Amino acid sequence: MANTKNIFTFPILKAQSLFSRYYSREMDLKTYRCDEFLVRLIQDNNIRLDLYPFKSDKFCGLLTIDEDEITIVVNKNSPAVRRNFTIAHELGHFYLHRHLNSNFPDRASDLLNSSDIVFEKQANAFASEIVLPNIVVYIMLKSKFSFNRISAVTQTSHETLRWRLIRFLIGNFKMSHNKCVEMVNDFEDSSIFGYKKCEIHDFIAKEVYKKLVN
Numbered sequence: 001m002a003n004t005k006n007i008f009t010f011p012i013l014k015a016q017s018l019f020s021r022y023y024s025r026e027m028d029l030k031t032y033r034c035d036e037f038l039v040r041l042i043q044d045n046n047i048r049l050d051l052y053p054f055k056s057d058k059f060c061g062l063l064t065i066d067e068d069e070i071t072i073v074v075n076k077n078s079p080a081v082r083r084n085f086t087i088a089h090e091l092g093h094f095y096l097h098r099h100l101n102s103n104f105p106d107r108a109s110d111l112l113n114s115s116d117i118v119f120e121k122q123a124n125a126f127a128s129e130i131v132l133p134n135i136v137v138y139i140m141l142k143s144k145f146s147f148n149r150i151s152a153v154t155q156t157s158h159e160t161l162r163w164r165l166i167r168f169l170i171g172n173f174k175m176s177h178n179k180c181v182e183m184v185n186d187f188e189d190s191s192i193f194g195y196k197k198c199e200i201h202d203f204i205a206k207e208v209y210k211k212l213v214n
């Protein structure tokens with residue numbers, strides 16, 4: 001458990017510090033789109049972004065660094081929400097691992113929560129914090145956004161959002177993994193089937209109330 005914490009602590013803190021530099025008071029976080037933040041990070045680092053139609057969808061992106069140029073290549077055939085996560089993942093390698101290597105080719109399996117390669121796990125944790133920053137998730141849940149609405153507004157996939165919400169609940173409220181999965185499944189179902197009430201909104205409202213009275 002302690003090792004897991006060590007692996008993820010720096011990537012998440014790094015992503016959070018980049019977001020606090022990007023964030024301004026005028027921003028309405030209820031309209032946060034991750035692609036706008038990604039473009040800003042790409043521009044700030046003079047990174048070239050190429051969309052390439054890979055024949056196989058097993059290969060989804062790469063980061064290459066040479067003397068002249070830093071390039072991120074993503075699969076043009078992937079849906080936009082998947083490309084966003086891939087770009088965020090490659091930026092994770094750029095910010096976290098560029099002193100260790102200069103070439104990071106990524107298969108689709110490297111971008112899954114189940115990847116068991118430390119580099120990939122770290123790039124994924126960084127990416128999920130970039131595409132769905134903690135404060136954005138909190139504000140949207142507090143505003144009672146549905147699962148589908150959060151995914152659509154932020155331009156993130158359902159898989160990314162599901163995984164991020166579980167980490168959000170564990171990280172902020174120290175809930176058990178099983179309870180988080182149950183709450184997130186209920187949230188996704190309520191969005192699909194149009195239920196008005198869902199446990200996660202009630203839970204966040206109670207937490208907000210607790211903060212107000214304490």
Ligand SMILES: [Zn+2]
Pocket residue numbers: 089093104105106110119120123
């Ligand atoms: Zn990777």
